[in-house]
Amino acid sequence: MAIAWSAKASSMEALSLSPPNPMSSPVVLTQDELKRIAAYKAVEFVESGMVLGLGTGSTAKHAVDRIGELLRQGKLSNIVGIPTSKKTEEQALSLGIPLADLDSHPTIDLAIDGADEVDPHLNLVKGRGGSLLREKMVEGACKKFIVIVDESKLVKYVGGSGLAMPVEVVPIWWATTARKLQSLFEDSGCVAKLRKDSKGEPFVTDNGNYVIDLYLKKEIGDLQVASDAMLRITGVVEHGMFLDMATTVIVAGSYCCKTGDRFLNSLSANLLIDDDDESSQVLLFSVWWWGQGKVLVFTLGEEETVSGNVRIVKEQLKYEDDHVYQLQLLYSDNFNFIKSSSDY
Numbered sequence: 549m550a551i552a553w554s555a556k557a558s559s560m561e562a563l564s565l566s567p568p569n570p571m572s573s574p575v576v577l578t579q580d581e582l583k584r585i586a587a588y589k590a591v592e593f594v595e596s597g598m599v600l601g602l603g604t605g606s607t608a609k610h611a612v613d614r615i616g617e618l619l620r621q622g623k624l625s626n627i628v629g630i631p632t633s634k635k636t637e638e639q640a641l642s643l644g645i646p647l648a649d650l651d652s653h654p655t656i657d658l659a660i661d662g663a664d665e666v667d668p669h670l671n672l673v674k675g676r677g678g679s680l681l682r683e684k685m686v687e688g689a690c691k692k693f694i695v696i697v698d699e700s701k702l703v704k705y706v707g708g709s710g711l712a713m714p715v716e717v718v719p720i721w722w723a724t725t726a727r728k729l730q731s732l733f734e735d736s737g738c739v740a741k742l743r744k745d746s747k748g749e750p751f752v753t754d755n756g757n758y759v760i761d762l763y764l765k766k767e768i769g770d771l772q773v774a775s776d777a778m779l780r781i782t783g784v785v786e787h788g789m790f791l792d793m794a795t796t797v798i799v800a801g802s803y804c805c806k807t808g809d810r811f812l813n814s815l816s817a818n819l820l821i822d823d824d825d826e827s828s829q830v831l832l833f834s835v836w837w838w839g840q841g842k843v844l845v846f847t848l849g850e851e852e853t854v855s856g857n858v859r860i861v862k863e864q865l866k867y868e869d870d871h872v873y874q875l876q877l878l879y880s881d882n883f884n885f886i887k888s889s890s891d892y
């Protein structure tokens with residue numbers, strides 16, 4: 549996946565979320581660059597002295613890199629990281645991030661981690677990298693949990709990607725556990741499969757367990773009920789649904805109106821405005837949404853027209869530099885107010 553971004557310089561400049569120059573030619577952001585944008589944005593919430601949950605996966609890796617960089621530059625200090633996997637532990641150690649564990653730091657200030665799916669209520673599926681157990685222990689112990697994803701992770705319902713919903717199980721008699729899990733979600737067309745590694749052997753987690761991946765064709769209904777039912781199966785260690793745990797989700801992507809409308813109350817955006825013609829085209833490069841105390845950040849590419857049921861609150865215009873204003877756009881009943889480039 550790639551999006552066009554009207555930015556003058558390299559994509560690294562775009563990654564620092566500096567305002568794009570509307571006069572320049574577009575650059576294309578890869579999915580990995582979008583992940584990095586989300587990760588860098590999340591690290592802005594990190595403060596010196598914090599105990600941090602360090603997530604696992606290709607998105608979280610960018611956040612850990614960034615924390616290491618800021619420590620090296622002296623912009624952060626006195627950080628303690630609690631890694632959610634052996635891989636993250638190795639990465640953090642190589643970056644010189646001081647580490648500890650949950651036993652010595654039972655309360656974590658902030659955790660930053662990726663996710664495999666994010667539903668409109670900010671429920672997550674995690675664990676396609678196999679780290680769900682430690683992630684859930686760490687992220688369940690933090691005051692603030694920021695999830696960082698690119699827009700491909702947004703789903704209408706948990707399991708909605710059609711990809712794996714992982715469950716960590718004890719190795720002994722795993723097939724019996726898998727059968728029980730599959731029959732639990734029979735009505736949703738569930739197929740349960742043992743995860744294998746590249747050699748065709750059972751994938752083994754950092755905790756010495758196996759993973760059963762559940763593939764769902766339909767919604768599984770009440771997620772809390774589903775969670776309780778899975779955890780009641782003897783042999784199940786933990787599942788990859790993270791319900792009501794994310795306090796913030798940062799989404800980097802090309803569209804802002806895909807799935808967000810159900811939990812959005814207001815929208816704040818950085819807009820590039822042509823000084824000579826404020827009412828017309830704007831370049832909207834990043835958007836923050838608040839809904840029920842939760843924040844979404846979307847990063848947009850290409851020029852967008854703000855229209856429809858949006859009220860720009862002029863008195864909240866905050867001049868930032870040459871062409872950048874901080875606006876607050878109030879969401880009303882129709883959320884499809886920002887066109888994507890494909891709409892033109």
Ligand SMILES: O=C[C@H](O)[C@H](O)[C@H](O)COP(=O)(O)O
Nearest residue numbers: 605606607662675677678679
């Ligand atoms: O076990 C892996 C973790 O839950 C990851 O956070 C999740 O799979 C997302 O990974 P990525 O950022 O690589 O898509």
